Amino acid sequence: MQTAPAPVIVAIDGPSGTGKSSTSKAVAAELGLSYLDTGAQYRAITWWMLSNGIDVEDPAAVAAAAGKPMIVSGTDPALPTISVDGEDASGPIRTQEVTAAVSAVSAVAEVRARITGLQRSIAAEAAEGGPSAEGKGRGIVVEGRDIGSTVLPDADLKIFLTASPEARAARRSGELRGKEGADLAATQAALLKRDTADSSRKTSPLKKADDAVEVDTTELTLEQVVECVVTLVKEKQLAE
Numbered sequence: 549m550q551t552a553p554a555p556v557i558v559a560i561d562g563p564s565g566t567g568k569s570s571t572s573k574a575v576a577a578e579l580g581l582s583y584l585d586t587g588a589q590y591r592a593i594t595w596w597m598l599s600n601g602i603d604v605e606d607p608a609a610v611a612a613a614a615g616k617p618m619i620v621s622g623t624d625p626a627l628p629t630i631s632v633d634g635e636d637a638s639g640p641i642r643t644q645e646v647t648a649a650v651s652a653v654s655a656v657a658e659v660r661a662r663i664t665g666l667q668r669s670i671a672a673e674a675a676e677g678g679p680s681a682e683g684k685g686r687g688i689v690v691e692g693r694d695i696g697s698t699v700l701p702d703a704d705l706k707i708f709l710t711a712s713p714e715a716r717a718a719r720r721s722g723e724l725r726g727k728e729g730a731d732l733a734a735t736q737a738a739l740l741k742r743d744t745a746d747s748s749r750k751t752s753p754l755k756k757a758d759d760a761v762e763v764d765t766t767e768l769t770l771e772q773v774v775e776c777v778v779t780l781v782k783e784k785q786l787a788e
């Protein structure tokens with residue numbers, strides 16, 4: 549009789565637009581794992597701050613409010629969800645206003661402590677209890693900026709995705725075509741500004757973990773990146 553593979557925890561980090569969300573969702577779906585978009589959680593708390601009149605450029609005000617919103621993430625890779633105080637936040641968290649404010653909010657230590665706690669409990673739940681039909685118990689793919697370095701330092705597999713700034717801006721501009729923010733140069737400048745802020749913050753900056761496998765996706769299709777990560781996960785599972 550074949551035994552089910554042990555639960556696996558996969559951390560996928562990297563700068564903006566390198567393909568973390570697309571890759572993570574596809575890998576999780578192919579392997580029957582749960583999926584967590586940690587950027588969506590930081591966006592959700594930022595949206596709540598903006599909606600509640602908190603000055604996002606005032607770290608003390610952000611810190612004081614960090615414990616207030618209730619953020620719930622759904623971890624089905626086919627339909628990831630995010631809600632704040634019971635309200636679906638999946639649309640509002642993708643606005644330019646939230647994108648421009650999120651790095652300031654995510655740099656605040658109290659925000660990171662709150663969100664990191666949530667992430668760890670979601671990952672623990674996804675790896676507990678033995679495999680079930682919904683993917684619970686099989687493990688999880690968690691994507692973000694500090695997952696391998698800080699949130700889940702004992703993850704079974706850590707991937708750090710990179711891509712040239714030009715490729716990342718072209719991907720994002722394609723996505724935004726016809727909407728605000730579609731200009732290529734402006735898109736590239738905004739990506740790099742966010743990366744600089746995320747890499748230079750004091751608490752848990754965007755960073756490649758020492759034991760992460762770096763995958764440069766500049767010349768790869770999304771399908772090739774997914775195949776590469778799926779192969780690495782299967783190799784890990786076979787080695788266990």
Ligand SMILES: Nc1ncnc2c1ncn2[C@@H]1O[C@H](COP(=O)(O)OP(=O)(O)OP(=O)(O)O)[C@@H](O)[C@H]1O
Pocket residue numbers: 562563564565566567568569570571587719720723765768769770771773
């Ligand atoms: N290897 C690839 N080749 C071409 N396009 C890609 C590739 N990977 C992802 N994309 C496309 O690039 C865009 C950005 O991808 P995605 O949202 O997955 O990146 P991300 O790293 O999660 O970004 P962010 O951190 O800003 O949320 C999407 O439109 C996606 O379809």
Ligand SMILES: Nc1ccn([C@@H]2O[C@H](COP(=O)(O)O)[C@@H](O)[C@H]2O)c(=O)n1
Pocket residue numbers: 564586587588590591650651652654655691692693694695742746
């Ligand atoms: N682990 C993480 C994930 C995200 N952030 C912050 O959220 C912003 C939005 O992330 P997206 O992946 O949705 O683009 C990002 O720019 C970071 O400021 C984080 O700090 N840690």
